[in-house]
Amino acid sequence: MKTIVIAGGGYSGIHLLKGLKKEFKNMIGKEIQIILIDRNRYHFRKVLLFKEIIQPSDLEIPYEEYCGESTEFIQGEVLSVQKDENNLLILREGKHECVPYDYLIIALGSEIREVSAELGGISLRNIESAQMIRKQIFEKLNEQSGKRLLNISIVGAGITGIETAASIADWLSRETGFLHNIVLINSEDRLLPQLPETAANKVEKQLGKLGIRVEQGKRVERYANGQIEFKNHPAIPADICIWTNGMIPNPLIRKLEFKTDCKGSVIVNSFYQIEGEINIYALGDNALIRDRKTGEVAGMTCKEAIDQAGRLSKIMKQDLKGKQKLSHKHHFDFYCISLGSEKGIVWMKPLGLNFFITGRLGGKIRKLTWDLASIIRR
Template sequence: MMEKTCVIVGGGYAGIHAVKAVQKAFKGRAIKIVLIDKNSYHVRKVLLFKPAVKDEDIKIPFSEIFPEGVDIIQACVQSLFSENKMLRCLDSAGETFDIHYDYLVLAAGSVVREPETDRGGIALSGIDAAQQINKAWRANLKAAVTETDKQKKQSLLSISVAGAGLSGIETAAELAYSIRAYAKELGLEEREVNIYLMNAQNRLFLDGPSSVGDKLERDLKEAGVKVCHNSRVLRASGGKVQLENGNEMLSDLCVWTLGLQPNPMLQQMNVPLNADGKVIVDSSYRVKGLPSVYSVGDCAHIVDAVSGKPDKMTCKEAGAQAARLGQVILADIKGIKAPLHKSYRDTYCWSIGPDKGMGWVSKWGLNVMITGKLGLKMRKFTWDIASLLRIY
């Protein structure tokens, strides 16, 4: 049998799980798997807050994840020529080249939403930005040691995290722990440090019961985070953050955590996109109008046929979709009915600093909260399994 080529674009959570799923489904069959990513490593994106507070490496070389059986190409995809089953790519040296595929999986993922540059602050958009945040708050605390102006000192000791989703909650909690520890080390009063979580809504966690949001808020308060509801940040400048309601708060550093948007690279690939910029697929992840092309993860618009609700942009959804994808491709080759998408059950996890976490599971009409060290253990498990650090 002639060897077929399956090309997977993107080495994020969906991409690496798609590689594993194709390997598993095609075991014993002639298949060449090619992974294309702009980097030579996988970024554990859900841990971006880690390098924002300490020197922690959240990169895993693809060669460690896939020591054999996968061709890894470091390049950016520029165009898709579906009629010829060809991708045009640009390598790090600025050279273009084409690569043929028999089956193509678009798992280009998402990028962090960033505010306009004139709004100030630093968006937690990647490793470089996280390291910039780390340097900024450390410099502020050092400057506060000798600052005599009371208002300026308060501003230097105050950080605002703008955006109270999963990333904002975990970032604020981790910052609160690390900054207070560093303040104590510098001889500053820990009680003078202010970590604000700026929430544009009237409560945390609108995707679940208010009791879960209330518990999150209590845990954050215990961790040293002050949650400010109905407080949408407009801009940060001059040692202050300005709110949509007209109020101002002293805060020299504003960290933006505004959620995700589909990878803008898809705009140039001649694939059908919805209004949000996501790839339009059917219930088996096939891209509309493009034979042998599939899409999973944050970049795909995947709708549950029963509930009519689209999947969220989280690593647990990406992993579950990708795990099913291998069987879908194999079924299409055999000409049999392919598996259909099923939404992941309502499960959410948060870390609340380095020694506490929280999980919420909704099943069979029951709501279960898991807190404390067990909640953190659950959260760490989801981090690890998302990056294939645990066998599933």
């Protein structure tokens, strides 16, 4: 029996598990054994973390719901890969344990970039930090009941920063009656450089309707004494400072002794095999993946991880059968962004044309993408 081990249960990990179960279906338990390993007992819906600021949200899904009876889940922390012995060394319940594999997939994902405490403010990086932001907002609302104006600055204008700003603005307007001055601070010259300028301008316009001002091309030095301080611009007032500084590949990747790029992503070929390895693959946020025809590098998004997982599932089946393999293909251009509790904006580029969906339909599509990412059926 061949053993396939998936190290990591983020978006790419759970979708790879789903894909392998589909590809190998009747072979599982007879010719194929699949094991999913993660340090947590649950899949964490990381892209929805900003919602925890507004209200407690159920962001944890037990891995047993994904594995079922046909595959095995092990809660353990990955320590190293013993390539010569085909063993994955993990820490399980305080003890070192070797998990043998025939095929290993590294799907350890990414971590939210943490900002030094010396810079002030709060980094939105886990449930505890989101709850801390929520508590701080309520404290400021109570303090300023006479003033009825709340200044909030969000540093980092990627999709998470945009969705965080929009969610807070929408909530304050609907639920508290407080006026708000929300500033989204972008170090780039415009929003979302990975999108066409027309799409970025539409997003900025929608943010303006929510009362959110975007400060472009400004680098924050620190938050101190109730002010956001910039390197070459005047300071602005802020009662609360939230950092949303993007993602970095899981730092554990560097410790596994695979070849990585300068950002810490493991380098793979067009079949997702780690450079120099035959039976070890990597995908998702922790991998540097290029389209061999266009040279485009895959982004760190759920939609790309899902697409890679489906493709790798087929590649692994072809590997076992000795057939000619598929190769990685760049995901089609498609982005969804929520803009408050009900609305959103969708951009896609079919046949080279910019296509937009906005308003409530855009919001419904965004919610659907969140559910698809965590394999939730409603």
